[in-house]
Amino acid sequence: MQKPRPLPVIVAVDRSGSMGADGKIEALNSALKNFIASLQGESNSKAEIQVALYSFGRDTATCDIPLNPAYNISDVPVYEAYGCTPMGMAFKEMKELIENRDQIPSRAYKPTIVIITDGIPTDDYRIPMDALIKDGRSSKAFRMAMAIGEDADKDMLAEFVSDSEFLVSGDKARDIVKFFKYVTMSVTSRTKSQSPDNPVIPTYPADDIIEF
Amino acid sequence: MSGYASIKTSIKGDKSVNQDAILTYEDATLVVLALADGLGSAPCSEKGSRTICRSIVSAVRKSILTSAPLSGTNIVDYWEAQLRMKGFNPQDCLTTSSFVLINKKNKKVTAAQIGDSQIYLILDGIFIDNTKEKDFANITECVGSSNGVKYSITSHFFENTIRTLIASDGICDELEPNSIPLMADYLVKRYSAIPKRRRNLALSGEVRRSFSKRNSDDKSMIFLWNE
Numbered sequence: 001m002q003k004p005r006p007l008p009v010i011v012a013v014d015r016s017g018s019m020g021a022d023g024k025i026e027a028l029n030s031a032l033k034n035f036i037a038s039l040q041g042e043s044n045s046k047a048e049i050q051v052a053l054y055s056f057g058r059d060t061a062t063c064d065i066p067l068n069p070a071y072n073i074s075d076v077p078v079y080e081a082y083g084c085t086p087m088g089m090a091f092k093e094m095k096e097l098i099e100n101r102d103q104i105p106s107r108a109y110k111p112t113i114v115i116i117t118d119g120i121p122t123d124d125y126r127i128p129m130d131a132l133i134k135d136g137r138s139s140k141a142f143r144m145a146m147a148i149g150e151d152a153d154k155d156m157l158a159e160f161v162s163d164s165e166f167l168v169s170g171d172k173a174r175d176i177v178k179f180f181k182y183v184t185m186s187v188t189s190r191t192k193s194q195s196p197d198n199p200v201i202p203t204y205p206a207d208d209i210i211e212f
Numbered sequence: 213m214s215g216y217a218s219i220k221t222s223i224k225g226d227k228s229v230n231q232d233a234i235l236t237y238e239d240a241t242l243v244v245l246a247l248a249d250g251l252g253s254a255p256c257s258e259k260g261s262r263t264i265c266r267s268i269v270s271a272v273r274k275s276i277l278t279s280a281p282l283s284g285t286n287i288v289d290y291w292e293a294q295l296r297m298k299g300f301n302p303q304d305c306l307t308t309s310s311f312v313l314i315n316k317k318n319k320k321v322t323a324a325q326i327g328d329s330q331i332y333l334i335l336d337g338i339f340i341d342n343t344k345e346k347d348f349a350n351i352t353e354c355v356g357s358s359n360g361v362k363y364s365i366t367s368h369f370f371e372n373t374i375r376t377l378i379a380s381d382g383i384c385d386e387l388e389p390n391s392i393p394l395m396a397d398y399l400v401k402r403y404s405a406i407p408k409r410r411r412n413l414a415l416s417g418e419v420r421r422s423f424s425k426r427n428s429d430d431k432s433m434i435f436l437w438n439e
Binding site for chain 2: 104107109110111
């Protein structure tokens with residue numbers, strides 16, 4: 001029997017100093033843990049969800065979870081907010097991963113790239129971002145983003161995402177949790193779809209408002 | 213074909229129509245081998261695959277008659293115009309396209325591809341694998357897609373011998389590329405021994421027998437060698 005096709009989900013999160021304000025980094029840590037847990041039971045005979053996690057902060061971008069089936073991931077990092085926003089370095093790292101056919105073979109479904117940030121890139125992001133979104137096989141990935149707060153570079157993120165519906169803005173820590181639910185819905189609906197490479201734009205989850 | 217021999221077949225899979233198309237053409241200066249595999253997701257892809265093969269031959273002939281340069285863009289434009297003239301929307305007729313042009317005079321071989329039908333060349337005994345790997349699953353580059361896809365074109369010269377195989381994915385998905393030179397030896401030996409008028413029928417029978425029952429794709433191939 002043929003093995004399920006990999007469905008890569010590549011996440012890059014901002015751990016710069018500004019994420020330390022208003023409980024954002026704590027919300028991010030909690031949402032990441034729930035996000036990965038929610039994907040762990042969603043692989044099926046057709047698609048195996050694989051996750052890679054990158055972060056950018058201080059003066060560098062790091063790969064904190066190499067691409068792995070979601071069900072194999074047991075340790076999710078707990079981030080501390082510190083330093084600059086070297087987003088360009090994260091774009092470069094993600095590009096290298098997607099172009100590597102040993103890591104992501106041709107039989108894989110299109111990857112989903114997710115970026116979450118509350119700031120403006122502090123490095124030269126233009127060339128690596130263009131390489132990621134315009135050149136080679138990485139240009140075919142679905143790209144989603146969350147802009148947290150007023151200081152996020154929304155113009156840059158609007159250019160980054162593959163559809164305007166995939167750019168989400170938020171200003172509270174709980175919006176980070178909602179965003180990851182949205183990403184989960186998008187990814188899991190692809191695993192259940194007859195054509196997982198057709199764009200799936202789920203409805204953004206409503207606030208859990210209790211009317212009384 | 214004078215100096216050149218070819219065998220070809222196109223066999224319907226388990227769909228109601230054969231979405232593949234093949235066409236060969238030869239004149240005093242050129243040999244053209246064209247193969248197309250209509251996309252199953254497009255409702256009229258069999259029209260697209262047949263029309264692109266005819267468009268290739270028409271564009272080549274026009275280029276010879278008028279000395280105008282031949283380009284992939286011209287071929288695709290001609291394909292679109294032909295489909296629209298017959299009342300079809302090109303978006304409903306998506307197809308892959310592969311073709312080989314052989315200039316008999318200067319012995320130049322040009323191989324052109326859009327999509328995952330494969331072209332293999334063995335020139336003077338040297339195997340050239342033009343296999344294009346897909347980026348991801350379920351992404352097939354095709355003629356008629358809106359993202360301006362273009363033919364990937366390579367050119368080579370040969371001195372003495374040429375063998376070339378074009379095959380749709382119904383066949384090439386089951387072939388190990390490294391075994392193509394051995395398969396070419398076998399095809400030359402076997403089909404040279406069969407009278408020309410019976411070769412294509414014999415090939416169709418052999419393809420039907422050789423491929424696994426689970427392979428429900430249309431299966432098409434053209435194989436050429438010089439005698």
